Amino acid sequence: MRKTDRTASTPSSNFIRDIIEEDLRTDRYGGRVHTRFPPEPNGYLHIGHAKSICLNFGLAADYGGLCNLRFDDTNPTKEEIEYVESIKEDVRWLGFDWGDREFYASDYFEQLYEYAVQLIKKGKAYVCDLSPEEIREYRGTLTEPGKESPYRNRSVEENLDLFERMRAGEFEDGSRTLRAKIDMASPNMNMRDPVMYRILHATHHRTGDKWCIYPTYDWAHGQSDSIEGITHSICTLEFEDHRPLYDWFLDQLGIHHPRQIEFARLNLSYTVLSKRKLRILVEEGHVNGWDDPRMPTLSGLRRRGYTPESIRDFCERIGVARADSLVDIALLEHCLREDLNKRAPRVMAVLRPLRMVIDNYPEGQVEWFDAVNNPEDPGMGTRKVPFSRVLYIEQDDFREDPPKKWFRLAPGREVRLKHAYLVTCVQVVKDEQTGEVVELHCTYDPETRGGAAPDGRKVRGTLHWVSAAHALEAEVRLYNRLFTKADPDDAPEGLDFRANLNPNSLEVLTECRVEPSLAGAEVGSHYQFLRLGYFCVDPDSLAGKLVFNRTVPLRDTWAKIERKIKEQRGK
């Protein structure tokens, strides 16, 4: 192995591993490492969640510990069973296993209620009758301390009675809350008597109508971690200010106390990663659903053709730190190509067909050439590809007026047809009206069977092709970046990220031709279309009509050269 290789078995160091190793050294948690991935079932998982999933499950695996899957379902007004199903599917697809440890914060509602009663009895929590607006006013501002609620000093008995009646459903939504009694003058807003329970007469997707009071995140999260015996509770940076509260609840209760650690969430260039914005894209129809291949959701990436391996590799490579960052999406694409290069069978497909007739090739003759499935892996074998007199090549592979350094086809030029023969262009047929090139006539050299010239003559260009009579028709969907700016939120005054939507993010090609070996290709299977990129079979495929998604194009050195040539000419 080269020393520069990075693999999952040699994770780079990061501050979280340092903390865990320190805790292991000092025996803080009896040598245990137990993490959890705690999604709220109110949306689909995206690549940002993948970072957290890989971190939590990865750390547990590396230190011989466990990682739970816990749904943070404390808000029945926003959560749905549909989301828990998709989340489970996505985590499983990514390659992680939570065994029998599938938990829900709602599993702990009764215990949480009892803990709350304990705090009331300790004089550390009280029922408050302030309205939402009043609570806000009493909370103060960032620079001014808040005021204490007039209900703050109710007796333990009264609090107990009121809290019980809150649970019993005697009060209206929003009329009362249970609050922790901490410090209304704290410079940390989270410590200004945070709400622990709110009244919500809503049906919960798991507990039905059993409850009409629901715990807030702050009250539920730490105690859920504690109940599950979590050792390291990893979350994103914005919860850092909540840590004193997380610790306070656990200390007041005197129960198992996990350590909360925060890290910077992922930001990816040319994309948005917030549930709110992703929801807008879906609901306003800028994309076709949560699994649109242009979406950074795991279901979108999966449909696009991303592999779990490539996403895990990406998450390993971006590292874990506390600095806000914007990761270049080129790194994600690199991880994808690296993975697919090793595994995707090569196949020939012509996206924009240009008819080519081999004048000196016998009419009616068909030869079946052996084609290597993957030069990176001889073990993947070969397949037969039919060659005949009439073929299709890519329109982009012919130029009547070739620029410098062009070594594809042009009038009088010789190129190699991959796996077949060397051919020379002898005639160009154009549409009389439009002047558009509609057909090419070539001659082949029978001595070059297989693509090698016995006289050793150099042929730089190699084209992919397909036999017209044997090719299958297919639809190909080309995807480009959803946004035109690396930071989609960088929009003109008064506008938002929608102003940076790329109008050309999807291009559908319906006249494509693919080699016959693709007949019966399975939905989801990956291929490299030679010289074009990686593609996968979309679920929209029908029996006689395959639909492919372009997962990612191959690196295009020619495009780069041509760009440079144009730049030079522009000077």
Place this chain on the structure above:
RNA sequence: UGGGGCGUGGCCAAGUGGUAAGGCAGCGGACUUUGGAUCCGCGAUUCGCAGGUUCGAAUCCUGCCGCCCCAGCCA
């Protein structure tokens, strides 16, 4: 004007007082029946800035600057 964080090449990111890893991107070149892949080579005299401590500082101290988060009965 409160509190909590963060600042290492274009983008990530190691580094924890001993003289700046690695990856991506970029740029050269080799090789090539994918202008793919692969291979080789090239970048920080410098770690936000300014002082200070030290034989020695990205790492310690002081001050300053910049960016992010917090005023949901969301998570």
